[in-house]
Amino acid sequence: MSESRSEVPVVRVDLSGVRRRLDGTQGRTYWKSLEELAQTPEFLEFLHREFPSQASELTDPKGRREFLTLMGASLALAGLTGCTKQPEEKIVPYVQAPEQVVPGKPLFFATAVLDGGYAKGILVESHLGRPTKIEGNPDHPASLGATDACGQAWVLGLYDPDRSQTLSYRGEIRAWSDFMAAMRDALGVQRPRQGVGLRILTETVTSPTLAAQLRELLADLPAAKWHQWEPTGGAVAAVGQAIGHPGSVQYHFDRAEVILSLEADFVVDGPASLRYAREYTARRKRPGEQPMNRLYAVESTPTLTGAIADHRLPLRPSEMEGFARAVAGAVGGGAASPGPEGVAAAWVTAVAKDLKAHAGRSLVMAGDYQPPAVHALAHEINQWLGNVGQTVVYGAPVEAQPVDTMASLAELAADMKAGRVEVLLVLGSNPVYSAPADLEFTSAMDRVKLRVHLGLYEDETAVHSHWHIPQAHPLEAWSDARAYDGTATIMQPLIAPLYDSARSAHEVLAALSSRPDRKGHDIVKDFWRTQLGGDFEPRWRRSLHDGLVAGWTGTVGVAAAAVPAPALAPPPTAASPARPPAAGALEILFRPDPTIQDGRYSNLGWLQELPKPITKLTWDNAALISPATAQRLGLENSQVVELRYRGRTVKAPVWTLPGQADDTVTVHLGYGRTGAGRVGNGAGFDANLIRTSDAPWSGAGLELAKTSETRALACAQDHWSIDQNAEPRHLIRSVTVDEYAKEPEAIKEQAEDPPRDLTLYPSVKYAGHAWGMSIDLNSCVGCSACVVACVAENNIPVVGREQVAKGREMHWIRVDRYFSGRPEHSETIRAHFQPLPCMHCENAPCEQVCPVAATVHSDEGLNEQVYNRCIGTRYCSNNCPYKVRRFNFLLYQDWNTESLKLQRNPDVSVRSRGVMEKCTYCVQRIEQARITAHNEGRGIRDGEIQTACQSVCPTQAIVFGDVNDPASAVSRLKAEHRDYALVGELNTRPRTTYLAEVKNPNPELAGPAGPGSEHHG
């Protein structure tokens, strides 16, 4: 934690200089970081040198040795490469060819990834039995063909070499039969006492099969207890409290015209986020042709939903309830509550008026991490507006047993502490790491006589257990799960378990039943036999094929009765919540990490290296703090502080985040792991150490003490910055609906593209296809799923924290995040996202400088990189105005780990060191589509080629196709007035163009948050 590395610069920013600079600008400015505004030397280094600090290899003693070794080896090997003959290879055909398997053609199988226990439907690409890539299942209601960043990384999770591989008892390898014997003995003791000492801890369970197994077990041992722990859960209990009985809630963003989010990050967070993001952005496409929805976001810490909102208001967590109550009062016409003051007061009036004007067509949503009171108020407002049944629909519970998992874990911890637990079975969860500190879970757990843990990794909980059973990855085991709306998916394995001793939760639970040897397949199939009834086999096969069980709505034990609408609550009374703490007192917010969540994905390098959508930090978490508060407290980026909260402390580096509510500190969970594996261990700090169970998501009373330490963070926000110092480049273009209606041409006219013939090079005609891409900035929510999808599709290596700090991450597509507004005024801050793959310029500057013609143009307009010709001069990247080229400085690709080889896409070359690479527009998919079409004697259809980033995108912001075909989707988008080329004034003629952002601000709130305005006071 206290390490300080010389090669990762610690950045100091002078906020007054920033202010002076912004005062000097006119109109809108977009900036990537405070460092950019202050023009720090570090930022300029990243700006002017595509790959800064490459010479540092020679000064860092460890790096220098490595460098000399590599150089020596290169010289030696370079001489030998000319003499090699291809080694003899073997072909190993099948003995009996399995049906349907055609070598060279992937198969796709439907299953699901889990998000907080809920299913998101996927199709998994399988090459000769190896799952290599995950795509969304278009037929699944929670996917609609898209996936999220974490879901994309599941395939890496399957092949993670750090997964636990053997069943063990106190660290010694044992056989499954030994475990069964131990269970038999333990149950022999428990059964006469009705299982009074038995506790089972699971994560959130939506699996009907697992629920049935648990119920059967509890019927058998009625005194045993089933607990659930979901570190990022909690919303279900709050919904249940709000509507008065267990239930679920679905929102219909397609019907909502005005939306108020109370820190509901619905575009990326939660089991329905993919659907919600699609429905929300569908109403923001083709502005001018359809009325646009309007989104108000009130939040304490910047979320992606807040970033894309039309209006955004930062409030401290303690002010949220007061705000919601005031809106409820204004909407319901009840007694006026002592509402918030200042900006928030204007907000209450304007938002309530707008909501009332769209009664029945509006939507108020409280975030998962809001207290039950805010949820209750949100549901009340929806009732008063008549939104229930329209945009807000209540349904039967989806979870097998909806509980407040924090309370459930606390009860378990209390029982263990009191010595009432004799056998503890932990299925999949990692409470020793993730439990809040006040539960003292670990010491309580140590009092249990027999502790059994089933998990993917030998994690913190495994270390504290007697028995550890390696869990079969969900891509290699039979199971089932339900989506946010109750749709069930039968999860089928793509591959036999990589490790023989791996078991699924179903198989471990079966070990406690009367039929202990049942296999996962039989357990799941037998359950569905009872559900699907007659004509079972065809329905079973159909369900597996489709990825969902059509026509099944029932839950085990709970009749899927019509759910009563909650009684209409009286208008909120004046009873106001406790007064928020005085300004200046710090409040703390706990949030799951945007990429590795609660730590369950800690060991997945793809997610660790994915820049977090808003902070752009990689490989670390930090104490996020607003620039104004940082200045008030005299704190700088990377400075390590001690967070003191309720008698507990943890050390954390500070990171200033524009847009964070003043006087609040956000810490992300999931870091500071010790049992994650080689990738996840040692990254960041553990926020669970100061988290308490009574206020799991926020609380007041945080104290912050400076230390003399620093921890330099690997932040990608300034990497690959496009130079705007010489002249404004208008990279982000954003207008309001009204401005767009008045002057649609104004977007294009912000910069002048030179005439097409203004070039010394001969003009090229593209007679056949001409591939191009359109990226809609109004639809992009910044989720970065495209980055992970590209990594998975194109065999892109993970480079590690130190290399990221040097600006050497290899991602072919990056999502540039720009801020606008005044950093010292949180309420003015807006974020803008710009995914940036290779532009495939028709006049590509990179091609003209390559001495060996390693980057050339194809007859269809692709800018191609030929790895075998590349000698690594890096001139091309030096000449690329978009900075989209990536160079393999070292041998980043793992050529040795067997399990990782299985993941690679066989249709894409695996690059070695010394080679430049970049986005290819997924040329392997283009060629595959072409061959398929030609073999069938037809042309390539529009939409037949989906690039990896396009197919993963939840909001369909990326569209790829033939720009020579005027009827193609991409041509129609490029014909919109808001289409513009990035840095088109350089006459690069990029094939990738952008659709400008169009915001729909409320004229009554024009001011702090309106995108078209500069800051007011």
Next chain:
Amino acid sequence: MPQTFHRSTNTLSKVSIFGALFLVLGSLFAIAEINRSGYVTQAGIAREQPVPFSHQHHVGGMGVDCRYCHTTVETSATAGLPPTKTCMNCHSQIWSQSPTLEPVRASFRSGRSIEWTRVHDLPDFAYFNHSAHVSKGVGCTTCHGPVDRMPLMWQYSSLQMEWCLDCHRAPERYVRPKEEVFSVSWQPPADQLEQGRALVQAYGIQTRTSCSTCHR
């Protein structure tokens, strides 16, 4: 002042200048030829196999169609190597006791694959697709040679990039009617260029020479 160099130095220097030029050109030519030779490309070298499978016997003698064994040649990138089961379709009845075929029977009994030695081995960065070529009238023998006269399989073509481009730049020189693709006896007609041009037109063959056609 006497001449420093003898008169013959003139001749000597002329000869050595031209000689050096010829030496350089000659060695470049030699290197190129060595690179094109079977020593480097492995073309023309019959490979040992665990079972001495004879295409000459099966294709030339028995007239077995290419696709009986190479089943995916029309649909996939790879032509496909037959599973042991395909061998056993016939050889459970004929030559069922032959000691030569013992590895085949052993494979079928044990479920362990026969490990054949690859004859046509493209580098991993070249992505060749059989189906694309077969569906456009490129015959098997155009690349694989007179398979029906090969007792043990050997590589007929160099498989070097210049060889690929030779056809990709001018497919009319090699293309044949689709119905003749699997014929081992087809010979180019006298007016191949003319017929080839018509076929290129009819089949919509593109002369694709962009790098990403084969390298990704």
